[in-house]
Amino acid sequence: METKFLKSVFNMKQLDPKTLPEILLVGRSNVGKSSFINALLNRKNIARTSSTPGKTISLNYFQVSDGYFLVDAPGYGYAKRSKAMQDDFLNLMNSYLSLPNRIDLVLLLIDFRVGPTEDDLVMLNYLLERKLNFQIILTKADKVKMSERVKKLRMIEEKTYGIPHIITSAETKMGYNKVNELIKELITGGQNEK
Ligand SMILES: Nc1nc2c(ncn2[C@@H]2O[C@H](COP(=O)(O)OP(=O)(O)OP(=O)(O)O)[C@@H](O)[C@H]2O)c(=O)[nH]1
Numbered sequence: 001m002e003t004k005f006l007k008s009v010f011n012m013k014q015l016d017p018k019t020l021p022e023i024l025l026v027g028r029s030n031v032g033k034s035s036f037i038n039a040l041l042n043r044k045n046i047a048r049t050s051s052t053p054g055k056t057i058s059l060n061y062f063q064v065s066d067g068y069f070l071v072d073a074p075g076y077g078y079a080k081r082s083k084a085m086q087d088d089f090l091n092l093m094n095s096y097l098s099l100p101n102r103i104d105l106v107l108l109l110i111d112f113r114v115g116p117t118e119d120d121l122v123m124l125n126y127l128l129e130r131k132l133n134f135q136i137i138l139t140k141a142d143k144v145k146m147s148e149r150v151k152k153l154r155m156i157e158e159k160t161y162g163i164p165h166i167i168t169s170a171e172t173k174m175g176y177n178k179v180n181e182l183i184k185e186l187i188t189g190g191q192n193e194k
C-alpha cells in the first residue's frame with residue numbers, strides 16, 4: 001500500500017476508530033508542519049504548504065505505508081483568524097488531544113531561528129501536564145547561521161527545560177533519519193531495542 005492522503009477531520013464525529021499508531025504534528029502557523037510531512041514522506045507536495053497560513057481548521061490524516069497515521073493539524077498563533085475560527089481550532093485540538101489512548105506521539109515543531117514562542121510554551125506545558133508522549137522538533141535549520149547555532153540552542157534549551165530535540169530542515173533533509181528511527185521504534189513497540 002502506498003502513502004496517501006486519507007481524510008480531513010473537522011469534528012470528532014468524523015474520526016474513525018483507531019486502527020494504527022497516530023502521530024500528530026503541532027506547532028504555530030508557518031513553522032513548517034506540512035513541509036515536514038512532505039520531507040518525511042519524500043513527497044513533493046502531499047501535504048499542502050501554504051502561502052495563506054492557518055486557513056483550514058481540520059486534522060488531515062495521511063496513511064503511511066509503514067503502518068501509521070501522520071496527522072497534520074492547523075497551526076496555532078495565527079493572528080488573522082476570526083474569533084469563531086479560533087474557537088473551532090481550540091475545540092478541535094483540545095478534543096483530539098484529550099482522547100484517551102489515541103495519540104501515540106506528538107511532534108512539537110518549533111522554528112529553530114525564532115525559538116519557542118509563548119504559544120509553543122503553552123503547548124509544551126499542556127503536553128507535559130497531560131503526560132502525552134512527545135518529541136520536540138526544531139525546523140528550518142538551514143535558516144540558522146552556523147555562527148548563531150550555539151547561542152540559539154542554549155536559548156531554546158533553557159526555555160524548554162532541557163528536553164531533547166531533533167534538529168531538522170525540510171530544505172536539506174537534515175534530521176529525518178533520526179525522526180524515521182524514532183517512528184520505527186514507536187510502531188514496532190520498541191521490539192528492536194536492545
Ligand atoms: N528554508 C526553509 N523553509 C521552510 C522549511 N520548512 C518550511 N519552510 C517554509 O516555511 C513556510 C511555511 O511552511 P508550511 O509547511 O506551510 O508551514 P505549516 O506549519 O504547515 O503552516 P500552517 O499550515 O499554516 O500551519 C513555507 O514557505 C515553507 O516553504 C525549511 O526547513 N527550510
Ligand SMILES: [Mg+2]
Pocket residue numbers: 033034035048049050072
Ligand atoms: Mg500546514
